Amino acid sequence: MDYFAIFLHETKDNLQKRNWEDLTETVNKLEEKLTEISKSESQATLTTELLRKFIYSVSLGEVTKELFTNNLNKLLETLDIVFTDPQTYLGLNYSPYLYLTEAEVNTKIASKFAQSLELTKELKEQTDNLGGMDLEALLKGLTGGFDPSKLPPKKRAPSKAKPRSGKRK
Structure with missing residues (x-):
């Protein structure tokens, strides 16, 4: 199964457990959008980041139906515009691709999306306890800024060859 x-x-399982089946239509729209996006690797990378931020926003504490619906709708709205018009989404005068790399544009989009999400009371308290950091900073704080892509390459296993048996002088 892919991400x-x-x-x-x-998400569908979560809706069923909470008896929020009336949100199924919205999730089905999201499913159609994700099917379309999954065909493009660069779009899939940004989308995965947006999904992670959405999941985090509804992962801790008492998640109300209103909060969940609001954040789900923001996710859909964001996915509808960021690939067709990132300039408008980011509120820029020029296309961001003229002066930023794709990774930098994706970071700006993900950060703006994270700031637009509503947080549960518990997440707000954690954010306040960390000096009013935004969701992006909170995520880094909770994960220790861990980035698996920055791990050093694996060392080679030691050789199983027998040591030389010779006389030393």
Whole structure:
């Protein structure tokens, strides 16, 4: 199962557990959008980051139906515009691709999206306790800024060859 499929499965399961089946239509729209996006690797990378921020915003504390619906709708709205008009989404005068790399544009989009999400009371308290950091900074704080891509390469296993048996002088 790929990440999008796991996300959709978990989300549908979550809705069923909470008796929020009336949100199924919105999740189905999201599923259609994710199917379309999954065909492009660069779009899939940004989308995965947006999904992670959405999941985090509804992962801790008492998540109300209103908060969940609001954040789900923001996710859909963001996915509708960021790939067709990132300039408007970011409120820029020029296309961001003229002076930023794709990774930098994706970071700006993900950060703006994270700031637009509503947080549960518990997440707000954590944010306040950390000096009013935004969700982006809170995520880094909770994960220790861990980035698996920055791990050093694995060392080679030691040789299983027998040591030389010779006389030393």
